[in-house]
Amino acid sequence: MKKSLLFLIALIFGAGLFAQECSDLFFSEYLEGSGNNKALEIYNPTDGEIDLSLYTINRYSNGDPDPTNTMNLSGMIQAKGVVVVTNGQVDSVWVGSYWSIPVDPALYDKGDLHGTGDYPTPMYFNGNDAMTLEKITGEIVDLFGKTGFDPGSNGWNDIPPTYLAGDEFWTSWTKDHTLIRKHTVKEGVMANPATFMVNIEWDSIAKNYFDSLGYHHCDCGTLGIDFNKLQHSVVMYPNPSTNNTVTLSASAKIEFVSVVNEIGQVVYSEDFASPKKSVVVKGNFFTSGIYIVTARFADSSIYVDKLIVR
Numbered sequence: 001m002k003k004s005l006l007f008l009i010a011l012i013f014g015a016g017l018f019a020q021e022c023s024d025l026f027f028s029e030y031l032e033g034s035g036n037n038k039a040l041e042i043y044n045p046t047d048g049e050i051d052l053s054l055y056t057i058n059r060y061s062n063g064d065p066d067p068t069n070t071m072n073l074s075g076m077i078q079a080k081g082v083v084v085v086t087n088g089q090v091d092s093v094w095v096g097s098y099w100s101i102p103v104d105p106a107l108y109d110k111g112d113l114h115g116t117g118d119y120p121t122p123m124y125f126n127g128n129d130a131m132t133l134e135k136i137t138g139e140i141v142d143l144f145g146k147t148g149f150d151p152g153s154n155g156w157n158d159i160p161p162t163y164l165a166g167d168e169f170w171t172s173w174t175k176d177h178t179l180i181r182k183h184t185v186k187e188g189v190m191a192n193p194a195t196f197m198v199n200i201e202w203d204s205i206a207k208n209y210f211d212s213l214g215y216h217h218c219d220c221g222t223l224g225i226d227f228n229k230l231q232h233s234v235v236m237y238p239n240p241s242t243n244n245t246v247t248l249s250a251s252a253k254i255e256f257v258s259v260v261n262e263i264g265q266v267v268y269s270e271d272f273a274s275p276k277k278s279v280v281v282k283g284n285f286f287t288s289g290i291y292i293v294t295a296r297f298a299d300s301s302i303y304v305d306k307l308i309v310r
Contacts, residue, residue: 022220026142026188045220059122060130063150086111127155127175142188158199173204211238240308
């Protein structure tokens with residue numbers, strides 16, 4: 001009887017935890033580039049529209065335990081869609097000892113919403129600030145970083161046990177980088193972590209890269225493909241691709257890549273005599289449509305993902 005009761009309790013609590021997945025907004029991309037090139041992408045994993053006026057973006061600057069500044073959001077976000085929020089400074093501003101340069105116009109054009117452009121707003125964040133997506137009632141639905149903790153000017157990296165870049169700025173994952181949420185993540189971080197381990201839920205790529213803004217692939221979607229559980233960190237970008245080129249960047253060496261079109265034809269495949277962590281696939285065989293990209297690693301594990309070509 002006791003075992004049955006414990007099993008029932010586990011089912012109830014397990015169902016509650018499962019129900020949280022794909023049920024509320026979360027950050028899907030984080031761009032901390034040069035100057036004021038700052039952007040956040042918000043993803044709606046649900047099957048319905050959500051009113052953004054019920055949410056705010058908050059910056060917790062330099063270890064502040066309370067929000068340093070807040071941005072009220074507006075508009076609607078479509079089911080399985082994204083909204084991109086960028087810094088709103090479009091002119092150079094003299095701030096006493098230097099010129100604060102504007103956001104890159106190409107990045108600004110990617111935005112659906114923009115900060116005011118007047119410092120300070122949350123969209124002037126740096127790689128050492130904690131950022132939250134909160135409901136107007138104060139409930140945190142997603143958290144990037146750790147509030148009430150200053151990681152130092154170079155922010156966080158992927159090196160245990162501290163996961164702090166310290167003086168080794170070249171190891172930082174959060175300062176001067178673009179981060180993309182792993183497609184296996186189905187819900188936001190709602191509690192302050194003991195240690196922010198950025199590599200658990202994010203992939204980090206070069207700064208000022210923003211071609212992937214405006215689209216997010218997540219397992220909350222209904223693609224109908226049984227994706228393998230990843231054994232390695234992999235970023236495929238740009239996705240969607242608009243220049244007949246896609247790059248796979250991984251934490252382990254790739255020894256084989258294939259690309260299959262919508263009707264099952266293999267349009268590209270290659271075995272690499274010397275496995276490598278970065279593979280660029282480019283060719284006129286790419287036409288507008290959906291492709292399935294498969295990568296095999298040197299340890300025989302497999303990565304499978306969807307690529308959209310426009």
